[in-house]
Amino acid sequence: MLELKDLSYYVSGKKILDNVSMSFNVGKKYAILGTNGAGKSTVGYLIMGLEDYKPTYGRVYFNGEDITEKTVYERSKLGITLMWQEPARYEGLTVTNYLTLGGKLDITRSEIEDALEKVGLDPKLYMNRFVDRSLSGGERKRIELASIILLRPKYVVLDEPDSGIDIMSLDMINSIINYIASYGGTPIVITHREEMAYNTEEAYLLCAGKVLVNGETNKVIEIFKNICNTCDHPNVPVSKELKIDGR
Secondary structure: OEEEEEEEEEEOOEEEEEEEEEEEOOOOOEEEEOOOOOOHHHHHHHHHOOOOOOOOEEEEEEOOEEOOOOOHHHHHHHOEEEEOOOOOOOOOOEHHHHHOOOOOOOOOHHHHHHHHHHOOOOHHHHOOOEOOOOOOHHHHHHHHHHHHHHHOOOEEEEEOOOOOOOHHHHHHHHHHHHHHHHOOOEEEEEEOOHHHHOOOOEEEEEEOOEEEEEEEHHHHHHHHHHHHOOOOOOOOOOOOOOOOOOO
16 A cells, blocks of 8 residues: 655645655556646655655555655565656667667567557557657656556556657557556546546545545535636635545
8 A cells, every 4th residue: 555644745835735745556556636736736746756746744655554655666676656647758869779678678679579569559550669859748657658568667646648649649648557557556646627536446536735535536626626627716725625426
């Protein structure tokens, strides 16, 4: 289990997250919903342990072990990975080299081809392409998804996975989310779109860095649609506590 316990995060005295607690069980599909600026991506960065993203208060646990002070590299070795909303580009590095970490991974050509096909990229056109500025943001997102297929991490934080990808590719993204769960991994989908969250089982709704409600995804989505999509004071939490099934 991956757990966030009472996380608060401040930047220059401004509170970005406020006493956030979440738990993610193996093999289950999760969503973190919220409007822009709610703190969703910050949660993902704290899970991954990015530089300058350490909790001001609270702890992060992996299978009961406190990993709050562990580096990105140490967390990646545990099986935690993050798919960026805006993936990086690498001059001089081919797609094949990127997907095999420069040949360090024992991955066959046919496995690379299969992964690229699953994300809608023709292997003949992309295996020798460079992961540089010649690729669009959508192409980079697809290559990141291909790397997830090949690496099979235990926990995958997908930050706005549909950003920059044609809306017609929603089925492709959902198939990757299903694949992660099928091998026992845990996808955590960060999104502001309810249609992106429907393919998950449990969701957390964030508002102004607070967990407004969590529970079965369909029920959380209904609250999101009824409150957040019509809210005239974005990221100012409602005063009353919302509950699902008495929680």
